[in-house]
Amino acid sequence: MPSKKLKLGVPEQEGQLSMLFTKGGPRTGAGRKGIGETRKLSLTLPETAWAAIEALCEEHACSKSELLRAIIHDYLHATTKNGED
Numbered sequence: 001m002p003s004k005k006l007k008l009g010v011p012e013q014e015g016q017l018s019m020l021f022t023k024g025g026p027r028t029g030a031g032r033k034g035i036g037e038t039r040k041l042s043l044t045l046p047e048t049a050w051a052a053i054e055a056l057c058e059e060h061a062c063s064k065s066e067l068l069r070a071i072i073h074d075y076l077h078a079t080t081k082n083g084e085d
Contacts, residue, residue, distance in 0.1 A: 045053075057067050
């Protein structure tokens with residue numbers, strides 16, 4: 001088996017070292033753009049609430065994240081609108 005040397009690259013941002021390839025690989029600015037800041041949280045709800053959320057997800061063909069994001073957005077929009085009146 002021929003011996004090949006491995007090239008390592010220092011990342012532009014804080015992180016781990018990465019292997020350098022002569023073709024392809026990650027590019028700055030490539031990929032899907034984010035829609036906001038991601039924060040993870042744990043949410044405790046009764047089983048009936050989770051069942052309702054899952055039913056709505058199936059009905060609207062969306063993920064739980066998409067559904068909860070829309071619910072929170074609509075609630076905040078309605079609250080802000082009522083506060084301005």
